[in-house]
Amino acid sequence: MRLQIFEYQCAPSGHAFRAPELPADAYGEFLLRSRTGAEIVYVNAIADPTYKEVDVLLQRHPTLAGVPAIGRADILRRIYGAVACDPDAEGQPFRIGQHPQCPVCSSTDMKSWQEVHPVEFVDLEIPAATHLLWATLTESKKADRVNDALS
DSSP states (O other): OEEEEEEEEETTTOOEEEEEEOOTTOOSEEEEEOTTSOOEEEEETTTOHHHHHHHHHHHHOGGGTTOOHHHHHHHHHHHHHHHHSOOOTTSOOOEETOOOOOTTTOOOOEEEEEEOSSOOEEEOOOOBOOOHHHHHOOHHHHHHHHHHHHO
16 A cells, blocks of 8 residues: 655654655545554545444434534544444554554654655555454444444
């Protein structure tokens, strides 16, 4: 997978480091990182049916009745990894938008990040997110997972 290099600065100590991200023009594609930022998986939200399934469950959720589509999309991105994706090697959920881990202080709290100029790319093998647990669940159990993530 062709990823673009970004320069990050961690918030706690200001350490600068580089990490790969999807290019800015990647539409409907996401890198999901583990809580520590060490593990990465990929989701093409347009092609992966689980993304739409979670979206539909959010659309039907009674507490989100008046929430505009843009607000639901934010919620979807926030909960999707924990709801529909299998966890990382340590049993922790993946998350869209999770920053990489600072190699010096291990923080995932970033002060800033930007594309490296001139633009740099790297080819990396990023596994697709898996949904083995999600596939075994009934519609009711899937709705329960969404409810749990929203509370």
